[in-house]
Amino acid sequence: MRDLAQIQQTEYDVIIIGGGINGAGVARDAALRGLKTILVEQNDFASGSSSWSSRLIHGGLRYLEHFEFPLVRESLKEREILLRIAPHLVAPLQLTIPVYRDCAKRNSKADRSRPYWQIWAGMMLYDLLSFDKTLPVHRMLPQAKFKQLFRTLEAENLVGGSQYYDAQVALAERLCLENIISAQNAGAIALNYLEVMELPLENSRITGVVCQDKLTGQRIVLRGSPDAVIINTAGPWIDQVCQRGSKAGNQFTIGNANKNGGTKGSHLVVDKFPGAPATTLYVEAKSDGRPFFIIPWLGKYLIGTTDLSYQGDLKQIKADNHEIDYLLQEVNSVIPTANLKRDDVRFTYSGVRPLPNSEGKKPGSITRKHIIFDHHQEGVDNLFSLIGGKLTTYRHVGEEMVDQILRRMKRSPRSCQTAFLPLPGCILPQDKRIQQTINEYGSSLSIETIYYLFSVYGAIALEVLALTKENPTLGECISPDLLDIKAQIVYAVTKESAHTLVDILRRRSTLAINGHYGLNLLPVVTKTLQQYCGWNLQECDRACADYRFYMEYNCIPDYQLCQQLRKFD
Incomplete structure (x- = not known):
């Protein structure tokens, strides 16, 4: 339960605004270092940029072109840490780069590919910067070998290719959620659907944070300790947060609220298609030379991303028909047998990358390095804003931010634990608890379902399964063609702060991407919520x-709207 009265009576050392992956990482680190911490998020945890990415944990190979060597090194180091502390969520991923002869002058608007030697040099440097990695080193594939391994890829002007390893977090939303859970286990409070309305300022300090509970409409004030620090990790919304400043009852903007310069990135999800590779393809678009990925993901393929300047509504961001056609066309160009059409699209998602404002620069050339902005230079002594940042480096961002907090509070340094402390669901495939669970639940649940639950929740699967002991019907599958069970719905609401169907189907699980955008599952999901979670018919x-x-x-793409919505009305 959300005890807002008790929450208002407490004084906090750290108040974090924004519950995406970076805010969750700061909350975890701060709580583990003994700071009284609260995090608030205006929507659901990981509902913004954290769930809009390509779901890669990577060093950023193309950042080498912009000489961002420190960022690449930081990212590669963090990749290793995440492989160690979250092996149930972060897994090695092989990527393949086809290399084509430069035919830009004849056929395209931009260079189709970097020269073979340049890719080789980049691979050597990438391996060098990841000198402490546990993943295999790269290998170069000459033309004949590449054609033998990838027979369905476009062969014209192909000169060879390269293969290397990064990592994938298929369930990026759950990575964020497990950081939230870890923070809560360390004493932090984390609340979603609590929107910041006002940042009262007195004598150059924010004295508290005025919030509104979007579930009830109630207003509360979060009180800071005498040396409290406010952290703005609102991603694309950081400027909007700064516009909530107030003094003597008058609203004002804290400093120059034009620090964010995000770009729109869209992704498509399609079923396996003719010629689909077993490895991730990292290719450059034939039409404009922009890099994009074709990624095996949850039994389907994730295609993306675009990179467009965006100034629109952050609440309603959608892949438009032009972006969809662009991505389909580029896949068909590199894999002619794919023959993907609009009707093959099963799901789309789109969001805004929280990048630094860089007017005049092309979207793809804007740095992905994060900036911790100290508002002291703008007259506010206890506010830091995170500008930019990426999924891979969230843990290091949290460490840097908490170091800054402790310095600002003039408290003695405390060692960071997040680089070696596993996340709550951490479990390895050979863990004996998995076989013990199969022995215990194998008579009532299929082995495939049990393995699936461990792949989603890691060790937390034991808590989900425990619900089926109390109510055996919760062990029933949500749909005959899915391994998800009804207990997941109940667990999402009772233990994981899910308040809406989007929370349950889009972020606590992957039900929304299966079938018809999850629309066909609404009857069984709402029936379960009424039976076990106390939702009434009107709420459902x-x-x-x-x-x-x-x-x-x-x-849902515009051209599918009528078909999808009418089918399940």
């Missing part, structure tokens, strides 16, 4: 309407 009807609205304005 309203939640279904909200879910359809979200899918319509964020995920």
